[in-house]
Amino acid sequence: MATPMSPDRLVTALRAEGVKVVERPGWRTHNRNGKGPWGPVNGVVIHHTVTSGTSNTVSICENGYAGLPGPLCHGVIAKDGTVYLIGNGRANHAGRGDGDVLRAVIAERPLPAADQADTDGNTHFYGFECENLGDGADPWPDVQLEAIERAATAVCRVHGWGAGSVIGHREWQPGKVDPKGFGMGDLRSRIAARLKGRPTGGGSSTGGTTASTYTVRPGETLSGIGAKLKFNWKAIAQANGIPAPYVIKPGQQLKLPGSGTPAGGGSSYSPPPFPAGLAPNHSSPSARGLQQALKDTGWLDPSVPLSDNYGPQTQKAVAGFNRKHNLFTTGQPDDPAIGRRGWDLLHRLAYGN
The missing domain is CATH 3.10.350.10 (LysM domain)
Incomplete structure (x- = not known):
């Protein structure tokens, strides 16, 4: 799980990944939060719009239509690769889908068939609607496909997710066919390759922020x-x-952390040494550092007080983190122990490059 990004951080992440961003008026407060929870977030859903014309597409996704109010996604990805940000918070895009699929996304393992509609996806997923008629004949320009890849990568990079956290609407909700015209497996392969490198974007953002x-x-x-x-x-x-x-x-x-060499020179982030004696059900001052890093990456509720005790709440958070990143020191699926690799990854995600 992860805490949803703030609007500023989303813009920064997208531009850092080389995405051309247009911020639509009012998008930062345009949401459906009054109708249900937004977060914890677990992944990204890709859609096609069944529309043509960027202006028309953006308007529909912003405003919705009878029976389904907007926003219908967080960002619209146009044919020319521009991402129009239209919503921040809960959006009407994923609907009810298969809880088994959500669990597979969280674990980043192969997806089961979506044959149930028992889980609210609007709580758990960022959504990008992509301008396309969805008839299998309307082309997907290379620049648009690259923008989809970059936008999804940007979200994954911030949250420390792998490509397995990106799914198509058809993989989430029974009866859906979108996105139609390209393979989600191929998209995930390209996202995985991009995540191995560093962000390649640039450009400035409003509010005094650039990509880095x-x-x-x-x-x-x-x-x-x-x-x-x-x-x-x-x-x-x-x-x-x-x-x-x-x-x-x-x-x-x-x-900003995660964007390369510190201003004015210096070296990249190095996690603190792995502490001896840090283990579930043991008391250690190092547990406080673990808990703070879990809070700063969205795995532990901010209201949980810091403590020397590596207790049940810390164990539950570590187990979720281990599942997400396939880090099992004991081989158990709900392993509550943080290992050296997990310690280093957790701190890099929280504070590093």
């Missing part, structure tokens, strides 16, 4: 910037070599 940096505004603090962008503020301080008392100045360019 943030420009400090008057009166801002590191903690405020971290809350705004959904980054751990101490990770931003570490990435930029800012010591206590963590003073920043207006106009200062901050490198």
Whole structure:
């Protein structure tokens, strides 16, 4: 599971991946949150729109239609590869689908056939609607297919997901056929290859953010910037070599975690040494660091107090993290123990490059 991205972080992630983004008016607060939960999020669903014309497509996805109010997705991917952001939060795109498919997405294992409609997908999935008639004859331009690949990769990269977290609507909900005209297996292969490299995008974003940096505004603090962008503020301080008392100045360019070399030079992030004696049902000061990293990656509820005790809530969070990333130190599917590989990966996802 993961905490949904803030609007600023989504824009930053997409542009970092080389996606051309258009922010539609009001998209940051356009959602269906009053009708049900949004998050924890577990993956990305790709759709086709059964429409033609970008303006018409964006309008329909923003506003919806009788019986199905908008937004109908989070982003519309046009024929020219532009991603139009139209919603932030719960959107009417996935409907009810197969809980077995959701469990497979979480574990990133082969998908079963979608033959049930017992789980609310609008809670768990980001959605991208792709402009296409869906008749099998309407072409998918290369630039559009690449934008789908890049947009899905951007979301996966932020959350530490693999390509198995990206599915087609037809793989989620019984009776659906979208997206029609390209293979989801091929798309996942290309996403997996892209995730092995670093983001290749650039370009600026509104609000003082570029694909990899943030420009400090008057009166801002590191903690405020971290809350705004959904980054751990101490990770931003570490990435930029800012010591206590963590003073920043207006106009200062901050490198965001996960975007390469720290501003002004320095080395890439190195996780702290794996602590001895860190184990389920044991008391250790290192448990606090584990719990904080789990919180900062969305695996542990922020309201859980930090404690030396590696107790049931920490164990449950670690077990979910291990399942997601196939990290089983004991070979058990609900392994609550964090191993050295899991410790390093968790901290890189929370604070690293």
